[in-house]
Amino acid sequence: MAFWLSKSRSISSLLGKRIGLLTILHERKNGSFLQSRRDGVFGYKNSPEFSIKSATFSATGRRFKSSKTGEQVELPSSDEDDDENHAVDFPGGRVAFTSRMNFTSESSGKRIPCFRVLDDNGYPIAGSIFEQVNKEVAVRMYSGMVTLQIMDTILYETQRQGRISFYLTSTGEEAINLASAAALSPDDVVLPQYREPGVLLWRGFTLQEFANQCFGNEADYGKGRQMPIHYGSQKHNYFTVSSPIATQLPQAAGVAYSLKMDKKNACVVTYMGDGGTSEGDFHAALNFAAVTEVPVIFICRNNGWAISTPITEQFRSDGVVVRGQAYGIRSIRVDGNDALAVYNSVRTARQTAINEQRPILIEALTYRVGHHSTSDDSTKYRALDEIEHWKTAQNPVARFRKWVQGNGWWTDENESEFRSNIRKQLMEAIQLAARKEKPPIANLFTDVYEENPPNLVEQERSLGETIKKHPQDYPSDVPL
Amino acid sequence: MADGSLRKIGRFCLIFCKQKKNRTEGGCVCTATKIGRRGSGGGRERGFSTTTATTEEKRSPQQQHSQGNDNKKSSNINLFTAINQALRIALETDPRAYVFGEDVSFGGVFRCTTGLADQFGKNRVFNTPLCEQGIVGFGIGLAAMGNRAIAEIQFADYIFPAFDQIVNEAAKFRYRSGNQFNCGGLTIRAPYGAVGHGGHYHSQSPEAFFCHVPGIKVVVPRSPQQAKGLLLSCIRDPNPVVFFEPKWLYRLAVEEVPENDYMLPLSQAEVIREGADITLVGWGAQLAIMEQACVDAEKDGISCELIDLKTLIPWDKDTVVASVRKTGRLLISHEAPITGGFGAEISASIVERCFLRLEAPVTRVCGLDTPFPLVFEPFYLPTKNKVLDAIKSTVNY
Numbered sequence: 093m094a095f096w097l098s099k100s101r102s103i104s105s106l107l108g109k110r111i112g113l114l115t116i117l118h119e120r121k122n123g124s125f126l127q128s129r130r131d132g133v134f135g136y137k138n139s140p141e142f143s144i145k146s147a148t149f150s151a152t153g154r155r156f157k158s159s160k161t162g163e164q165v166e167l168p169s170s171d172e173d174d175d176e177n178h179a180v181d182f183p184g185g186r187v188a189f190t191s192r193m194n195f196t197s198e199s200s201g202k203r204i205p206c207f208r209v210l211d212d213n214g215y216p217i218a219g220s221i222f223e224q225v226n227k228e229v230a231v232r233m234y235s236g237m238v239t240l241q242i243m244d245t246i247l248y249e250t251q252r253q254g255r256i257s258f259y260l261t262s263t264g265e266e267a268i269n270l271a272s273a274a275a276l277s278p279d280d281v282v283l284p285q286y287r288e289p290g291v292l293l294w295r296g297f298t299l300q301e302f303a304n305q306c307f308g309n310e311a312d313y314g315k316g317r318q319m320p321i322h323y324g325s326q327k328h329n330y331f332t333v334s335s336p337i338a339t340q341l342p343q344a345a346g347v348a349y350s351l352k353m354d355k356k357n358a359c360v361v362t363y364m365g366d367g368g369t370s371e372g373d374f375h376a377a378l379n380f381a382a383v384t385e386v387p388v389i390f391i392c393r394n395n396g397w398a399i400s401t402p403i404t405e406q407f408r409s410d411g412v413v414v415r416g417q418a419y420g421i422r423s424i425r426v427d428g429n430d431a432l433a434v435y436n437s438v439r440t441a442r443q444t445a446i447n448e449q450r451p452i453l454i455e456a457l458t459y460r461v462g463h464h465s466t467s468d469d470s471t472k473y474r475a476l477d478e479i480e481h482w483k484t485a486q487n488p489v490a491r492f493r494k495w496v497q498g499n500g501w502w503t504d505e506n507e508s509e510f511r512s513n514i515r516k517q518l519m520e521a522i523q524l525a526a527r528k529e530k531p532p533i534a535n536l537f538t539d540v541y542e543e544n545p546p547n548l549v550e551q552e553r554s555l556g557e558t559i560k561k562h563p564q565d566y567p568s569d570v571p572l
Numbered sequence: 573m574a575d576g577s578l579r580k581i582g583r584f585c586l587i588f589c590k591q592k593k594n595r596t597e598g599g600c601v602c603t604a605t606k607i608g609r610r611g612s613g614g615g616r617e618r619g620f621s622t623t624t625a626t627t628e629e630k631r632s633p634q635q636q637h638s639q640g641n642d643n644k645k646s647s648n649i650n651l652f653t654a655i656n657q658a659l660r661i662a663l664e665t666d667p668r669a670y671v672f673g674e675d676v677s678f679g680g681v682f683r684c685t686t687g688l689a690d691q692f693g694k695n696r697v698f699n700t701p702l703c704e705q706g707i708v709g710f711g712i713g714l715a716a717m718g719n720r721a722i723a724e725i726q727f728a729d730y731i732f733p734a735f736d737q738i739v740n741e742a743a744k745f746r747y748r749s750g751n752q753f754n755c756g757g758l759t760i761r762a763p764y765g766a767v768g769h770g771g772h773y774h775s776q777s778p779e780a781f782f783c784h785v786p787g788i789k790v791v792v793p794r795s796p797q798q799a800k801g802l803l804l805s806c807i808r809d810p811n812p813v814v815f816f817e818p819k820w821l822y823r824l825a826v827e828e829v830p831e832n833d834y835m836l837p838l839s840q841a842e843v844i845r846e847g848a849d850i851t852l853v854g855w856g857a858q859l860a861i862m863e864q865a866c867v868d869a870e871k872d873g874i875s876c877e878l879i880d881l882k883t884l885i886p887w888d889k890d891t892v893v894a895s896v897r898k899t900g901r902l903l904i905s906h907e908a909p910i911t912g913g914f915g916a917e918i919s920a921s922i923v924e925r926c927f928l929r930l931e932a933p934v935t936r937v938c939g940l941d942t943p944f945p946l947v948f949e950p951f952y953l954p955t956k957n958k959v960l961d962a963i964k965s966t967v968n969y
Binding site (some may be wrong): 281283312313314315317318322324325326331332333334336339341342343344345346347348349350351353372373376377383467528535538539541542545546547548562571 | 663670688695698701703706708709710711712713715716717718719721733736737741743746747749750751752753754755786787789810811839846876886889890962
């Protein structure tokens with residue numbers, strides 16, 4: 093009873109105060125609704141909060157006309173509705189009451205800004221505060237980005253020539269790859285999605301090791317079992333890539349829990365794309381990581397496209413960064429094409445994650461310049477000039493090069509010498525990888541379980557007989 | 573949202589009903605307890621006889637894994653207490669063992685984790701958010717770091733959100749990495765099967781789905797003693813295991829269980845009743861029903877051999893083949909729907925191996941191809957008399 097009285101008093105008082113605004117707001121509501129649809133995910137020009145309020149007033153207004161609230165309308169009201177004296181210790185903490193029926197807005201009305209320290213021309217932005225990268229690290233980061241570019245170009249072509257079955261480039265996302273890797277320690281455990289080979293490159297995985305995996309030869313650590321680009325390396329603390337989107341995320345929370353229990357001075361870093369954030373595993377992971385308070389950094393490469401699905405058809409939130417707060421996770425949005433900004437964000441995230449034992453969410457805004465994979469032709473669903481813009485004007489490698497060269501740490505001569513050197517190394521690695529034998533047939537059956545169970549022993553024997561009988565049915569390059 | 577609240581309602585119902593049952597039956601949870609269900613004819617007498625299992629232990633002492641405790645010491649306990657003992661031993665013997673899942677901190681809705689959080693602390697025994705894919709995904713990551721991750725899914729009916737993590741991740745973790753990484757320390761426990769009043773979502777037996785997945789093991793115990801020894805084996809097995817616990821037997825089945833640390837072998841079936849005329853194969857709670865049918869068949873002069881498969885994949889084909897070669901007949905029984913059930917796999921394998929020895933078609937007595945029903949549960953289930961009729965018609969084929 094008391095509750096209803098105070099509520100009606102307050103709403104009525106609001107009515108009295110704001111009744112003059114009602115008509116205007118109401119009219120605006122319809123307009124803004126249409127506008128928000130047209131603007132799609134980033135249409136924040138409208139004022140959603142107003143629309144809701146106006147709808148509320150119009151619904152409740154009629155009721156009070158017939159009730160005896162006339163005198164209550166005249167009662168003084170306070171704008172400070174959140175009254176600490178009228179709060180209750182609900183499970184989860186004390187919550188103050190308010191007499192204003194106020195739906196929270198679907199957005200803050202303004203997009204979360206994107207942290208960057210280098211401008212488009214590679215000059216530090218005036219007033220930006222960031223940790224300097226020394227020459228050695230900067231050159232290594234830059235040369236890693238170039239190496240990744242060359243690897244992508246040549247292995248993509250290798251697939252086009254039919255020499256490997258599949259490939260997937262990281263073009264446009266070189267800065268996220270190398271800069272995030274550079275900000276970590278080798279003890280930090282990486283659970284990749286599949287567009288982060290640069291992290292493995294930074295950690296010392298050789299061009300030969302990349303080529304071996306893509307050719308699925310006997311030297312492939314995965315024993316020829318997975319498609320190209322499904323790299324993994326125990327010695328580099330880099331979990332083996334699996335194709336399903338986002339499955340690595342809740343696993344990362346579990347890995348981080350282990351680091352926490354062992355009191356390791358290390359964290360977990362796991363990557364995903366913008367599409368991956370729509371998977372249930374993303375929600376599961378962020379929630380688990382927040383609740384278990386584990387040192388894990390979630391890095392979302394928001395490159396705008398999930399194969400052909402643009403982010404406007406992926407979510408209605410202001411991207412990914414805003415999700416963090418809902419899970420109780422500290423988050424940052426960073427320019428994924430600014431290597432220094434990525435480096436700084438990940439470095440700080442790492443310190444926080446380890447020192448405070450908490451997860452961090454990083455949304456790195458970027459663009460997938462390449463097709464999704466060799467099985468995709470992205471010109472079928474996006475404009476060429478859009479791709480061209482990101483390939484040239486917003487190129488992360490070119491921007492970082494300007495900064496590195498601006499510091500006098502890199503020259504045009506270094507550039508051409510390095511590029512031709514890497515190209516040569518890679519061509520040799522590919523030749524060697526192609527010449528190597530495939531893994532022996534026994535590898536088809538091992539590692540399903542730690543030991544082969546009787547059904548697999550039987551199937552291996554049976555297959556052996558079939559191969560002897562019909563050798564022409566089977567590839568000759570797989571040793572028996 | 574709606575799903576979550578429904579589950580909660582279901583959960584409370586079960587707790588309430590269990591308490592009610594205990595009151596009406598005086599808290600008695602001995603194996604001889606009968607749950608009257610539409611007279612004795614279609615009735616299901618639950619719980620496995622203690623003698624069989626105990627004899628088996630005496631027969632195979634080498635299977636027991638001693639940790640220096642008094643091997644002879646044992647006590648009469650129910651199945652959830654046996655699970656609890658196994659978990660306690662797992663936590664005691666391996667500092668890298670962790671137990672987690674929904675509501676495990678206070679002991680779990682079936683009391684399997686009672687006292688563990690108090691004894692081992694909330695870092696090693698803890699609640700998780702209500703998210704099965706999160707529980708299994710988290711468990712995979714934990715296991716991949718060399719830990720024993722013992723995850724509880726509150727009901728097997730709710731394991732499906734974790735299906736992707738189990739099928740695409742846990743099962744392939746070792747294989748896809750070329751044995752660089754593995755999550756062999758992962759054990760997923762989930763109560764399965766009929767409970768008398770569970771309806772669609774507290775009764776299912778989803779084992780067959782997981783038997784189609786190379787890379788994991790699927791294990792179902794039939795009694796307290798089996799549950800303890802098998803669970804310890806699963807936890808210490810270097811492969812990910814899905815361990816389905818017969819929830820109807822949690823309180824109902826009581827038997828003498830050694831207090832020490834012991835393990836029972838995986839992928840090894842057991843002949844729990846020897847016979848000459850027909851082989852019956854089952855697992856988990858259904859074995860008790862099948863044994864009653866065997867007892868009744870014996871009165872009609874039919875000698876039945878009953879096999880507990882225990883591990884569904886990779887399964888012990890040899891034991892079943894040897895038995896069918898002797899009896900010439902095979903009957904398989906499980907609660908899960910008959911179509912695509914694991915009985916079909918056993919049937920096909922045995923026909924391949926024993927075709928000329930078979931005197932009659934292989935028979936399956938299973939759940940119906942309907943969702944698991946509430947009011948109609950006694951009609952749905954493969955009850956004793958359904959099994960008995962099938963035994964008779966197979967023997968008289």
